[in-house]
Amino acid sequence: MFETLKIKDVKEDLGQAVKLLRKRHKLSQSELADLLALSRITIQNLESGKNFTIDTLLKVLQHFDLLNEVSQGIKYIVKNNEEVDSLY
Secondary structure (H helix, E strand, O other): OOOOOOHHHHHHHHHHHHHHHHHHOOOOHHHHHHHHOOOHHHHHHHHOOOOOOHHHHHHHHHHOOOHHHHHHHHHHHHHOOOOOOOOO
């Protein structure tokens, strides 16, 4: 009935988003890699949802001016899920 979201699926979704951004900016994997001082294989792995680090993802987000939006989203989650002092 309920489908469990898998980490693999989220990584693949992130990869597809990166690929879309790269193509929208008319960059090849090699060009993006060079701009970020990464290897083409690193970008390829990110786009395929395989074996990438959070640092790689954050570099790409920063390059496409999305790092602030992601940071704000995280801060929103933290702010709205702060623990309430127990009444006991």
